[in-house]
Amino acid sequence: MHRHDPAYGKRPEFGELARDAGRVLNERMLDQLDGSMNLLTKAIARLDAGESEQADRLVARAAMLPYDPRELGSPGVRGAAQIVYDLVSDQFEVSADDDSRWLTAAVEVYSSVIGPARLNLESVMHSFLLQDDLFALSRVEQRLIRKTFGHAPMEAELGDGPEATPAERAVVIVSLLGSARALRTAYAAGA
Numbered sequence: 001m002h003r004h005d006p007a008y009g010k011r012p013e014f015g016e017l018a019r020d021a022g023r024v025l026n027e028r029m030l031d032q033l034d035g036s037m038n039l040l041t042k043a044i045a046r047l048d049a050g051e052s053e054q055a056d057r058l059v060a061r062a063a064m065l066p067y068d069p070r071e072l073g074s075p076g077v078r079g080a081a082q083i084v085y086d087l088v089s090d091q092f093e094v095s096a097d098d099d100s101r102w103l104t105a106a107v108e109v110y111s112s113v114i115g116p117a118r119l120n121l122e123s124v125m126h127s128f129l130l131q132d133d134l135f136a137l138s139r140v141e142q143r144l145i146r147k148t149f150g151h152a153p154m155e156a157e158l159g160d161g162p163e164a165t166p167a168e169r170a171v172v173i174v175s176l177l178g179s180a181r182a183l184r185t186a187y188a189a190g191a
Helices: 012-048 052-064 075-094 101-110 115-130 139-149 166-190
Strands: none
Touching: 012 052, 012 075, 012 166, 052 075, 052 166, 075 101, 075 115, 075 166, 101 115, 101 139, 101 166, 115 139, 115 166
């Protein structure tokens, strides 16, 4: 039994109960994340259509989702961060082994973002090094990531702590969505 197994160290009769509780909590977290990503994907579409008021309402709804002490963040901010991560990792996955445009586009976007978007992009890009069992990077890509993004933690501190207000979360979300849109544009231009 692995130490991360919820039943680890528990009597057998309580082990399965612990596993069931963990499954329920994981399902709840994934539902919240899916819900926030749905709202934020719609917000991006509204921004693309020039409908900023509608986008603001969708962002506000995502920002209202309460802080999750188990996940150490709010679903709205985590959803926006996941959208950025998915854009980069999807682009990496469809790139040929000798094609680093996925990375050079991210470097270009990184040079133009500030605040939470910059911290999040550092974290996303450095996670490719930290998860080297998932991502086969060339030595050139590894060096460029280290040189450009430093040694960011796997999850950046974006100002989404338990005391953050929905308005403060909305600022973070808008920043992250801005980087997502910039990445999407950069990837489309490089295709």
